[in-house]
Amino acid sequence: MVNTTDVKKAVRQHSEMEEFFTGGFTVKGRTENVHTSQSQTIKDKQAKLDAIAEEVHKCCKCGLGKTRTNAVPGEGNPDARIVFVGEAPGADEDAQGRPFVGRAGHLLDKIINAMGLKRSDVYICNILKCRPPENRDPRPDEVINCLPYLQEQLEIIEPEIIVALGAHAARTLLENNKSIGQLRGKLHDYYPSLGKPPVKLMATYHPAYLLRSYSPENRRRVWEDMKKVLSELNLPIPEKNG
Numbered sequence: 001m002v003n004t005t006d007v008k009k010a011v012r013q014h015s016e017m018e019e020f021f022t023g024g025f026t027v028k029g030r031t032e033n034v035h036t037s038q039s040q041t042i043k044d045k046q047a048k049l050d051a052i053a054e055e056v057h058k059c060c061k062c063g064l065g066k067t068r069t070n071a072v073p074g075e076g077n078p079d080a081r082i083v084f085v086g087e088a089p090g091a092d093e094d095a096q097g098r099p100f101v102g103r104a105g106h107l108l109d110k111i112i113n114a115m116g117l118k119r120s121d122v123y124i125c126n127i128l129k130c131r132p133p134e135n136r137d138p139r140p141d142e143v144i145n146c147l148p149y150l151q152e153q154l155e156i157i158e159p160e161i162i163v164a165l166g167a168h169a170a171r172t173l174l175e176n177n178k179s180i181g182q183l184r185g186k187l188h189d190y191y192p193s194l195g196k197p198p199v200k201l202m203a204t205y206h207p208a209y210l211l212r213s214y215s216p217e218n219r220r221r222v223w224e225d226m227k228k229v230l231s232e233l234n235l236p237i238p239e240k241n242g
């Protein structure tokens with residue numbers, strides 16, 4: 001039988017979460033003026049990302065190629081200053097072929113909006129491009145096979161900062177085995193490839209974890225992490241949640 005106290009609690013948490021991460025403030029966006037040469041660069045980047053997406057859609061390098069409904073290469077601004085990287089597609093993403101479109105995706109949208117940005121300003125993708133059955137954790141062989149796609153995407157987009165959502169994404173990109181509690185809250189260096197300068201990386205809780213482990217403290221921690229991201233990019237920090 002459904003416990004009405006639990007239902008009420010879930011409804012209250014949902015509305016509080018909505019309020020916390022919903023903008024109601026004015027934030028100046030990035031400069032929208034794009035010159036011809038920049039416009040060509042963006043087109044080139046998009047073409048390269050499209051080529052990767054095409055490869056991903058045909059990919060069967062690991063077993064997930066057989067169990068997926070749709071591959072989920074990633075989407076967003078090819079010239080984004082921020083790239084959000086999650087762990088792997090879930091059921092909604094697998095069904096639609098798009099990243100972060102379920103409940104966790106809805107919360108990620110709220111977080112992005114709370115930062116004074118739009119989803120179309122950033123790029124969103126995952127370590128794995130196909131859904132592991134029953135949302136189990138990615139296996140090492142799957143990560144080894146799939147990671148080159150993400151590495152290529154990051155080299156094309158050249159973000160100024162990567163936000164790793166959750167422990168799996170953070171550990172994979174930072175090549176360590178620390179907990180998300182140890183990793184979040186400070187900027188790390190992600191090394192794209194030999195000879196390339198490091199890219200700043202902020203680890204924070206995965207929105208799905210935030211939905212499961214709702215608490216004012218956890219959502220405050222995520223917001224503190226995002227404020228550091230904005231500060232690193234010299235973007236205004238919205239007053240509302242500050």
Ligand code: SF4
Nearest residue numbers: 059062065129130146
């Ligand atoms: S998870 Fe990655 S490596 Fe495995 S089939 Fe999908 S795209 Fe290919």
